[in-house]
Structure formats: structure tokens, C-alpha cells
Amino acid sequence: MALYGVVETGGTKMVCAIVAGPDDIRAEVRFPTTSPEENIPQIIAFLAKHHRKTPLTSIGIGSFGPIVLDKSLPNYGSVAPTTKPFWSNAPVVAPIKAALDIPVGFDLDVTTAALGELTWGAGKGLQHIVYYTIGTGIGAGVIVNGNPLPCMLHPEAGHQRLTRLSDDSFVGNCSFHQDCLEGLAAGPAIEKRWGVKANMLPADHIAWEFEAEYIAQALMNTVLFVSPQRIILGGGVMEQLHLFPMIWRKVLARLNGYINTPAILEHIGEYIVPPMLGNQAGMLGALVVAMRAAS
Ligand code: ADP
Ligand code: ZN
Numbered sequence: 605m606a607l608y609g610v611v612e613t614g615g616t617k618m619v620c621a622i623v624a625g626p627d628d629i630r631a632e633v634r635f636p637t638t639s640p641e642e643n644i645p646q647i648i649a650f651l652a653k654h655h656r657k658t659p660l661t662s663i664g665i666g667s668f669g670p671i672v673l674d675k676s677l678p679n680y681g682s683v684a685p686t687t688k689p690f691w692s693n694a695p696v697v698a699p700i701k702a703a704l705d706i707p708v709g710f711d712l713d714v715t716t717a718a719l720g721e722l723t724w725g726a727g728k729g730l731q732h733i734v735y736y737t738i739g740t741g742i743g744a745g746v747i748v749n750g751n752p753l754p755c756m757l758h759p760e761a762g763h764q765r766l767t768r769l770s771d772d773s774f775v776g777n778c779s780f781h782q783d784c785l786e787g788l789a790a791g792p793a794i795e796k797r798w799g800v801k802a803n804m805l806p807a808d809h810i811a812w813e814f815e816a817e818y819i820a821q822a823l824m825n826t827v828l829f830v831s832p833q834r835i836i837l838g839g840g841v842m843e844q845l846h847l848f849p850m851i852w853r854k855v856l857a858r859l860n861g862y863i864n865t866p867a868i869l870e871h872i873g874e875y876i877v878p879p880m881l882g883n884q885a886g887m888l889g890a891l892v893v894a895m896r897a898a899s
Contacts, residue, residue, distance in 0.1 A: 606624070608663065609704075613696065618643055644699050651663065661894070669714075709890075718889070720888035738791075742785050742786040766784065797811070
């Protein structure tokens with residue numbers, strides 16, 4: 605049976621695993637995200653140890669962004685310039701490939717999560733989906749025809765501009781834009797606006813009206829620009845499941861009947877949905893990337 609190495613490089617932690625299939629995790633290790641000088645050798649050490657025991661078929665990596673995905677560039681597979689300390693321009697794929705010499709698939713963490721949901725989760729059976737994560741940051745994985753949207757860099761849907769609510773005096777939490785989705789609606793923005801951790805706000809707090817409004821604006825843009833068959837909303841903030849009916853109502857109200865299809869007008873509850881893979885999405889998505897790299 606084929607064994608795959610999967611790696612999630614996250615903003616706070618790294619997860620590496622040896623996986624034979626979606627329900628068959630053979631080994632797993634986690635360590636805190638520090639610097640590439642420390643983390644990349646840790647990843648290689650784990651993968652190489654298992655590769656020596658039983659050769660791995662390939663490796664799949666889901667990475668925090670921004671990353672370089674253009675295979676024609678010499679720095680393909682590295683982290684792009686970022687405000688995140690230590691990681692700007694850090695090569696990720698090259699040192700892992702050099703150490704193990706097997707195929708290495710690489711994509712953005714939201715894109716791999718989208719691929720995981722497409723293959724085994726809430727997007728199963730579909731071809732075109734968008735997966736948003738609403739957590740410490742906001743990003744979206746866009747899948748078209750079963751594959752990540754081919755593009756120049758990769759989508760940065762978390763930084764789309766929104767219309768600020770007139771009674772929202774919070775300045776915004778993005779250092780590049782005042783009124784972008786991430787700056788207005790990611791977990792840290794909620795916490796700074798209300799002075800309380802997002803998970804401590806009661807379900808009837810006005811904070812969730814704001815949150816649902818901003819997410820609904822972004823989803824309206826998504827429907828109009830990408831016209832996916834389904835939108836999946838994950839990330840820590842979306843653990844507030846009461847947001848879903850609020851978002852459904854607001855998306856319907858904003859679209860105002862313009863997108864005249866039963867999927868939206870009659871079945872919005874099956875159109876904008878929670879993920880099915882939970883905290884496994886990253887790992888399973890990286891497994892899809894590994895399997896695709898092998899074939
Ligand atoms: P990350 O984005 O760092 O990978 P998460 O998706 O868990 O991790 O996002 C963390 C953010 O989500 C934090 O800002 C946190 O306040 C918020 N968050 C986590 N759990 C919840 C919850 N149950 N309800 C509301 N917000 C939450
Ligand atoms: Zn921004």
C-alpha cells in the first residue's frame with residue numbers, strides 16, 4: 605500500500621504525518637512554527653526517518669501564504685515576501701525534495717483544505733467550490749473543474765474590499781487596507797472591536813450581526829465573480845454555527861433575486877455550508893496534493 609508524507613505548515617504549528625489513506629494515519633508529529641532554519645530540518649527529519657523504514661510515494665504540503673506557485677520561477681515552492689517574521693523568501697519544497705528525492709506537491713493551506721473537502725467532505729461530487737477559512741486570517745481556496753484555479757499568484761480573497769457598516773467605528777485590523785474582509789471580520793478583528801475574545805461573545809451579541817454582514821458581502825462577491833456550486837465556510841470563527849442562518853439571510857437579501865437559480869433561492873442552506881472534515885481538512889487536503897503529485 606502506498607504511503608504518503610503530508611505536511612501542514614501553519615501560522616502557529618507545523619503538523620507532519622505519514623498517511624496511507626483518509627482514514628489511515630500511521631504516524632504524526634507537531635511542533636511550534638518558529639523559523640525556517642528550525643522547522644524545515646524538523647520536517648525533513650520526520651519524513652526521512654519514515655521514508656527509510658518504508659519508502660514514501662510522494663509528499664503533499666499545505667502552506668500558509670503567500671507562497672510562490674509558478675513552476676517556471678526559480679523560487680517556486682518558497683514563501684513569498686511576507687510580514688511574518690523569518691519566513692520571507694524561505695524555500696520549502698526545494699530542501700524537502702533535495703532530501704527525499706520523491707515528488708512533492710505544494711499548495712496554499714486554504715487550497716489544500718478545499719481539495720480535501722472536494723474529495724472527501726462537503727464538496728464531494730462537485731466540480732467548482734470555494735472554501736473560506738475565517739480564523740486568525742481569512743483566505744479562500746478556489747476550485748474550478750476539480751483543480752485549484754490556475755492563476756498568476758493565488759487568490760487573496762481575505763483582502764477584498766467591503767462596504768463598512770455605518771455604525772462600525774472599528775478602524776480595521778489589516779495593515780494594508782482599512783476596509784478589507786480580513787481586517788474587519790477575522791478573529792482578531794472581532795476581539796479588538798469588542799474587547800472580548802470571539803469565542804466568549806454570546807450568540808445574541810450585536811458582534812455577530814456585524815460578522816454575518818461582512819461575510820455575506822464577501823460571499824455575494826464570490827457568487828458574482830466565481831459562481832461556485834457550493835461555498836464552504838471553515839475556520840475557528842465559523843464554529844459559531846448560529847452565523848450560518850444569519851449569513852444565508854443576508855446573502856439572499858444582498859443578491860436580491862438577481863442570481864435566479866434554485867441552488868441559491870431555494871437551497872441556500874445546502875449552498876453555504878460548514879466543512880465536513882473539521883480539523884482534519886488540512887491533513888486530508890495535503891494528502892490529495894500528495895496523491896496528485898504522485899500520479
Ligand atoms: P488559525 O486561523 O490560527 O489556523 P483558527 O481557524 O482556529 O486558527 O482561528 C483562530 C481565530 O478564530 C482566533 O481569532 C479565535 O478567536 C477565533 N475562534 C476560535 N474558536 C472560536 C469560536 N469557537 N468562536 C469564535 N471564534 C473563535
Ligand atoms: Zn487587507
